[in-house]
Every structure is written in structure tokens, then in C-alpha cells.
Amino acid sequence: MSAHFDGWPHVIESQQFSRKWLEGEFLPLADEMQAIVNNRGCEILRGKRMVSLFYQPSTRTRMSFELAMDYLGGIVVFSSENAGEFSSAKKGETLKDTFIVINRYRPDVIVIRYDHEIGASFAAEVSTAPILNAGDREPGQHPTQALLDLRTIFKRRGSIDGLKIAMVGDLLNGRTVRSLSYLLGKFDGVEIYYVSPLNAAMRDDVKEYLHRHNVKFAESTDLRVVASEVDAIYQTRVQIECGTLFDKSVGYFVIDQIILDLMKRDAIVMHPLPRVDEITSEVDNDPRAVYLTDQIDSGLFTRMALLKMILTP
Amino acid sequence: MSAHFDGWPHVIESQQFSRKWLEGEFLPLADEMQAIVNNRGCEILRGKRMVSLFYQPSTRTRMSFELAMDYLGGIVVFSSENAGEFSSAKKGETLKDTFIVINRYRPDVIVIRYDHEIGASFAAEVSTAPILNAGDREPGQHPTQALLDLRTIFKRRGSIDGLKIAMVGDLLNGRTVRSLSYLLGKFDGVEIYYVSPLNAAMRDDVKEYLHRHNVKFAESTDLRVVASEVDAIYQTRVQIECGTLFDKSVGYFVIDQIILDLMKRDAIVMHPLPRVDEITSEVDNDPRAVYLTDQIDSGLFTRMALLKMILTP
Amino acid sequence: MSAHFDGWPHVIESQQFSRKWLEGEFLPLADEMQAIVNNRGCEILRGKRMVSLFYQPSTRTRMSFELAMDYLGGIVVFSSENAGEFSSAKKGETLKDTFIVINRYRPDVIVIRYDHEIGASFAAEVSTAPILNAGDREPGQHPTQALLDLRTIFKRRGSIDGLKIAMVGDLLNGRTVRSLSYLLGKFDGVEIYYVSPLNAAMRDDVKEYLHRHNVKFAESTDLRVVASEVDAIYQTRVQIECGTLFDKSVGYFVIDQIILDLMKRDAIVMHPLPRVDEITSEVDNDPRAVYLTDQIDSGLFTRMALLKMILTP
Numbered sequence: 007m008s009a010h011f012d013g014w015p016h017v018i019e020s021q022q023f024s025r026k027w028l029e030g031e032f033l034p035l036a037d038e039m040q041a042i043v044n045n046r047g048c049e050i051l052r053g054k055r056m057v058s059l060f061y062q063p064s065t066r067t068r069m070s071f072e073l074a075m076d077y078l079g080g081i082v083v084f085s086s087e088n089a090g091e092f093s094s095a096k097k098g099e100t101l102k103d104t105f106i107v108i109n110r111y112r113p114d115v116i117v118i119r120y121d122h123e124i125g126a127s128f129a130a131e132v133s134t135a136p137i138l139n140a141g142d143r144e145p146g147q148h149p150t151q152a153l154l155d156l157r158t159i160f161k162r163r164g165s166i167d168g169l170k171i172a173m174v175g176d177l178l179n180g181r182t183v184r185s186l187s188y189l190l191g192k193f194d195g196v197e198i199y200y201v202s203p204l205n206a207a208m209r210d211d212v213k214e215y216l217h218r219h220n221v222k223f224a225e226s227t228d229l230r231v232v233a234s235e236v237d238a239i240y241q242t243r244v245q246i247e248c249g250t251l252f253d254k255s256v257g258y259f260v261i262d263q264i265i266l267d268l269m270k271r272d273a274i275v276m277h278p279l280p281r282v283d284e285i286t287s288e289v290d291n292d293p294r295a296v297y298l299t300d301q302i303d304s305g306l307f308t309r310m311a312l313l314k315m316i317l318t319p
Numbered sequence: 320m321s322a323h324f325d326g327w328p329h330v331i332e333s334q335q336f337s338r339k340w341l342e343g344e345f346l347p348l349a350d351e352m353q354a355i356v357n358n359r360g361c362e363i364l365r366g367k368r369m370v371s372l373f374y375q376p377s378t379r380t381r382m383s384f385e386l387a388m389d390y391l392g393g394i395v396v397f398s399s400e401n402a403g404e405f406s407s408a409k410k411g412e413t414l415k416d417t418f419i420v421i422n423r424y425r426p427d428v429i430v431i432r433y434d435h436e437i438g439a440s441f442a443a444e445v446s447t448a449p450i451l452n453a454g455d456r457e458p459g460q461h462p463t464q465a466l467l468d469l470r471t472i473f474k475r476r477g478s479i480d481g482l483k484i485a486m487v488g489d490l491l492n493g494r495t496v497r498s499l500s501y502l503l504g505k506f507d508g509v510e511i512y513y514v515s516p517l518n519a520a521m522r523d524d525v526k527e528y529l530h531r532h533n534v535k536f537a538e539s540t541d542l543r544v545v546a547s548e549v550d551a552i553y554q555t556r557v558q559i560e561c562g563t564l565f566d567k568s569v570g571y572f573v574i575d576q577i578i579l580d581l582m583k584r585d586a587i588v589m590h591p592l593p594r595v596d597e598i599t600s601e602v603d604n605d606p607r608a609v610y611l612t613d614q615i616d617s618g619l620f621t622r623m624a625l626l627k628m629i630l631t632p
Numbered sequence: 633m634s635a636h637f638d639g640w641p642h643v644i645e646s647q648q649f650s651r652k653w654l655e656g657e658f659l660p661l662a663d664e665m666q667a668i669v670n671n672r673g674c675e676i677l678r679g680k681r682m683v684s685l686f687y688q689p690s691t692r693t694r695m696s697f698e699l700a701m702d703y704l705g706g707i708v709v710f711s712s713e714n715a716g717e718f719s720s721a722k723k724g725e726t727l728k729d730t731f732i733v734i735n736r737y738r739p740d741v742i743v744i745r746y747d748h749e750i751g752a753s754f755a756a757e758v759s760t761a762p763i764l765n766a767g768d769r770e771p772g773q774h775p776t777q778a779l780l781d782l783r784t785i786f787k788r789r790g791s792i793d794g795l796k797i798a799m800v801g802d803l804l805n806g807r808t809v810r811s812l813s814y815l816l817g818k819f820d821g822v823e824i825y826y827v828s829p830l831n832a833a834m835r836d837d838v839k840e841y842l843h844r845h846n847v848k849f850a851e852s853t854d855l856r857v858v859a860s861e862v863d864a865i866y867q868t869r870v871q872i873e874c875g876t877l878f879d880k881s882v883g884y885f886v887i888d889q890i891i892l893d894l895m896k897r898d899a900i901v902m903h904p905l906p907r908v909d910e911i912t913s914e915v916d917n918d919p920r921a922v923y924l925t926d927q928i929d930s931g932l933f934t935r936m937a938l939l940k941m942i943l944t945p
Contacts, residue, residue, distance in 0.1 A: 070424065085398075087713070103924065111932055616736055
């Protein structure tokens, strides 16, 4: 199994993965990881060292990466949950200097969530140690989220080809819907419905990518219109901290009992979390809701799979 | 030894403990923990994983829990010292979602200090993994502090029955005096003197509990009046961050040489720390002062005892 | 090999080291540490516990200490990256109380970066566990930085005696140039050129020390004048957060191609990092630049050497 993506040791953006790698390596390996967690861990990454560097908040994602390392027997030798606020970043050190320094300490892998869009890709230019992008600043990417989303869909449908999916909410700034769109572009017959207010619509860079990859998509302001058509609804949170003007008055963007009643019996409701009020609590116990179950599990298995691939020969 | 308190795996509030458990299980086990620390640790929690989630400041308490885990051979797989400021909490995720997610990662135990009063008990509603409450927001509870306070008194007196204790300071907002009062209500013949300004007096919920449990208590504004009567003085800090108006001009609330001179030879001076100026430095070297010695040791042994009970069959 | 410096287990300031210890113990041991890192670690500190307590920002320095512990097989049982902002410090607990408490938990070594100048030395007064000062607030000291700087120079020159060095930038507040000056005072024939604006000149305490130790020094406002004379230029960052008024208009303080062209072929360019714009990027790839290479490596080996000396008999 190859630890590298065409000679590139880093996980930076969804476009870098091939369909062959996704289906032939990633998905089977993620399944293997589930057995390791069920056995309460293993030792295959014994002696391997992770540096976990978060410049932007995320209790859940940081925990997922750090536990993934532990379940595989590796060690998180350094962790920062607020690298940007104090630390050298505050003092004006460039990210490049920081990553040159970290590499001199010779960690085996570096997880980074940076507070500027291009952080992870810029760090990758100077890093010998593999970098795992744990989320760019919005709008940017969150490639490990896209991988776990892909696995979640695959485990329910058995295939990605022919998927009809609605992506709902703040598509202008949401990094997760951007990364997932790029990843779905690797498959055949996918159709995407983007549901958002006009002022929070998906950006052109993604749309142009989809055009080039023959992915059909449509835009709408009313989730009720598409709910019965799709195999999955991917709901997202309004990125208030990005200053999004999200005009809820001119459409329908919430997942509630009305939407559940419209949805197919075997469709699923997804959300990258954290959730505010865009999914009502009555949805939580519906068997089609996977945001507090399958997606979380896939997140752990996905990060374990990436670590195993990157850190073992 | 039972890992559960009447089928409830969590440590949330002082009321949940029975006298039988306190005397028959907790106190003897805490003594055993001292030997483990003297031996520089053991391996009985090998393979066990703790998540340590602090939404509110506490270097000392977090250190006590995390070292307790280490001395028993367990591992702290994730630690946050400021979960509330960044992280999903900032983004509006409910605590319930957070704990559902954390449980999917399958830690063996979760330590939480939350920044709202009902955090730990609410988290316990959805958590399969045992939760240890490392302190509610004031006014609330701090049950592991009450257990270590109880052990400190027990080790000096040999018994809790018949204890006369003064609790001094900001009783309106102090969570430690609240938890300790509830815990002392499990014993016989305890008498409590609450010493505070009128506007920082103990709340009615605790007083009603004491009435129901036949614990005598009296209220005062002058520590000098009760100092010679008691076996222990439990001093607390003014919770400035809670907006307490603490009028020092109308009473006597400081522990100094005057109070030491009044106190019995075998009485003790307690404080949950951090201390500001409510105990003068001349008290520190008096053999009756236990806030920088016995209480700290008992804190470590208490958390070790709880972890051992909860995590071993 | 002695774990103590004249019976003093702590590393607080550069003055405490003797030339005999530096040359006979520290430098050889640091070389041994390089082999351990090349072998991806060892187990000589197995069972040893470090507490890492940072009250002031530093991703790089904290990482260096924590990885040093890991490479030697020890464990970081507790780490805080912002101890001062939340935690008991905020609530007014004195540092003395904090260190008395931490010592009761019986760690084997405590690393501290405090946000007031006298922190580490004050903590050392009450701490049985050895304290490693990871940097005072400016102006103060940063003794482990001075040791790694010394090693960097020694490895290039083979000797410290007769060294000519320029120290440039905010000498008023820079703790690194202070600690390095004190350390160079242990050797013979050293000459220091202090290059700074008049309002950011080296303080009298250091100058008086140099006088007493027969170290020649001169002050200048133009790096071009001294660049061709020296074996090393030690550049530093303007401590904006210290309120330094740094008047760049009346001298020459930047290291750029002009300075490189003036420097000797075997001279070196040093910087403690983080760097802002006082070294231009064209310098980075010059073989004389050691701030992103030799100094970083020496930092790791220096902290490992100190930990090994302190924690093994």
C-alpha cells in the first residue's frame, strides 16, 4: 500500500486523491481500522511521533486525530490548541520558518489547522514530514472531512456513482461542502443540488471544476423542492464568524420533520458539526440521521487509515 | 469493589455518595493510592484512555486528574485547557452533541470542568463513558474537592461524626463549601458555622438539605467568635469573577495570627486554593495549616481512587 | 556526571554555569544526544515525569522541551500553553503557592516560562523538583537558549576563546542576548559589539558583569562597520510587545546581502527566532546562516542533555 499520493506525502486538498486510490486503498483500509478500535488499539505505529498544531478552534477534529494516533500505538508528542494566539505566530514569525523548525525536531507527521486559507499547502512546500490538513480557514478545504463524508455515503449506498446529493446552507464559506464537491467530481453520474440563499451560493472555482468533470449541479433556495429527489442531504452551519449574510426569509434551509417526511426511506441526513439550529432535534433519532453516528465513526477510521498509510511502509 | 454508585457510573455531585461507600470503599482505597505514588506509579490502568476537557481555568485541578491517570498507568489521550473559548462550544454546538461525539471515540473516562452550572450533569445524561465532574461553574458543585476535603479531615480526626467546622468567605458562590456541606450531611452530629457577610451567605438549597439531614448550622459575620469552638476552619476566596459584593468592613473573615491564637491545638486550617489574601502568610508554617500539604496530597489520592474504582472491575 | 550545579538542581540563569561544566560536561553530552535522536529515541528517562508550564507564548521552545523529554523516554504528564491567562494565576494565587502544590504531585522536573521576570528564580526557592527556566519575561534571561547558542558557535569554531561577536537589535529587552553575554563572560578573549539604536542599548547590569569578567565590548549603531570584524552576528527581533522604541532611521541593523558581502567566509548568522524582517530572506540559503538549522538542532540536543543530567544519577 502506497504511503504517497503520486510522490506527494501530504494530505492537503480533495483534488489530490484518485478514484483508484479512494476505492482500492482508502475505503478498504478504513474498514480495517474499525476492527482495531473494537480491539481497543494496536501497536503498529509504535515509536511514531505526531505534532498536532491547531491555530483555529476544534475540539472534535483535534480529538479525532489525536485518538487516531493513539489507537494505532503512536504518540502525540506535542499538541497546541491555540497556536496562533500566543506563540511565535503572534510575534510575526512566518509559517514557513515555523515548519522548517518543526521539521528539525523530526516528527513523523504534522497535523495542522491553520487560520489562513493557504496554510497547509504553504507549509507543505517546506515540510519533509507529511502534513495532514485538518481544515483550512473558510473558504478553503477540509480534505479529511470529505474523505469521512465519502465513506459515510459509500457504507450506506455501496457506491458513489449516480449519487444525488443536496448541499445546504452557507455554501459561500463552508469548507466541507467545497472539499466534498471536489471529491465527488472523481465519480460518475453524480448530481449535486446546492441549496442556499443567493448571497451564500457556492463559489465559481468549485462550479468550474464540476463543469470540467461532468458533474451535474443545480442551485435552489428551497430544500423542500429537492428533498424527495436526493440520496443524501448535507446540511451545514452558517459561518457567522465569516460575516456571512444568510437571509433565511427567502427560502427553506432547515432540516425538520417536513423535510424528513419528503425524503426517501434510504436517504441520509449529514452534517459536519457543530450544529446550531439548522437541524431540529426531532431529526436526531431518525435512522436516516448519520451526523452523530456514522460520520463520527468514519472520521476516526479515516484519520487512522491516513496515518497508517503515511507512517507504515 | 463497585465501580458504580447505585448503577450510576458518573461522579457529579456530593449527594450521590453514601456514608457506607465513603467509609467502606473510598477512604481505604485513597490510602492505597498513597503507596502507589510512593512507588512512582503502577500499571493497573494500562490501556485505559482519559479525555480531559476543561471549559474553565484550572491548572491545579487539571494537573491533579491527569497525573492521577498517569500514576495508575493510564493515558490522557486528549486534553483541552480552554475548550469553551475556541472549539465547537464557541460555534454554538450544544454540550449534548459534544458528548455524543466524544463517546463515539470510545474513551474510558471523561473529566469535565464546564463553564455553566449544569454542564456535568447534563453531559452525564448522554454519556456512556463515566464522567468525572472537575468543578461546576459557581454556584454549583465540585464533588472531588469535597471528597478530598473529607479525607483530609478524616485523616486528622479519625472520624467525621461530631465535627465542628467553620466555613468562611464567599459562601454565596463558592462551589467547594456547597459540595462539602452536602457531603458532611451524610454523618452524625456535625455542626457547621457559616461565616460571611450577609450578602455572601450560604444559599437556601444547602440549608434546606442540612435541615432535612439534621445537621446543625449557624451563621455569623465574625470568625473570632467561632474560631475557638471548631475542629476545622474552611476558608474560601471571594469569587470576584462572579460579581460578589463582599463587604469586609462589617465582620472578621481573615485567618491570621489572631485566629490562630484562638484556635484549638488540634484544629486545622483548610482552603481549596487558589488563595488571595484571606489567609495571611504567617499561617502557612503553622502545623495546623493543611491547605498546601494534606489537602493537595488527598486531592491526588482521591482522584486516583475514583479512577481505579471506575475503570477496574 | 553531576546532576547539580554546586548543589543547586535548577537551571535559572547563565551565570550559574562554570566553564569547567560547560566544556567538560555540557558540550560532550549534547553531542551524545544527537546520536539518540538519530536512533529515534531511547529509554533512559523511562518513568520520569515532566510538568511543562508556559505562562507566555512559545510553540517552538515548548515543543523543543517536550520532544527532548520524549526522545529520552520520559513522559510529559502535564502541559499548559497558557497557564497565566486562565488557571489559578488569574485568580491571584501566587506563584509560590502554585509551585508548592505542583511539588506535592511529585513530578521529576518542571519546565516554566513565566510572564514576569523573576518567575523561575522565585519558583526555585520553594521547589524540590528541578526547574528549567524556559525563558523569563524580557528583560530577563533564557539560559537554555544561551547554552544552545554557545554550542552552535563551538561546533563551528571549535572554541569560544577569542570569539568576536556582534549582537544586534533590541538589546534593551532581548533576553537571549543578555543570557548569551553572561555566558560568554566565562571565556577568555571574547569581544562583543553591541549594535542597536541608542534607545535600545544593552543594560548596565550586563555591562558591569562584562567589566568584572574582563570581556571587551563596544557599542555601535551601524552593523556595516563591524560586520567584517566578527565571527558571528547574533540578530534579534524588536520586542514590540515590550514597547521598545526602535529607531531604524539612524543606523543599520538589518542583515541582508550587503552585510553578507562584508562578513568573513567562516562567520555565522544567528537568530533566536521568531524572525520578522530583520534578516532578509536572501540570507536563508547562505551557508553561514545557522538560525534555521544548527541553532534548532542544538536547541533539542541542549534540552536533552540538561534533562539527562538532571534526571539520571
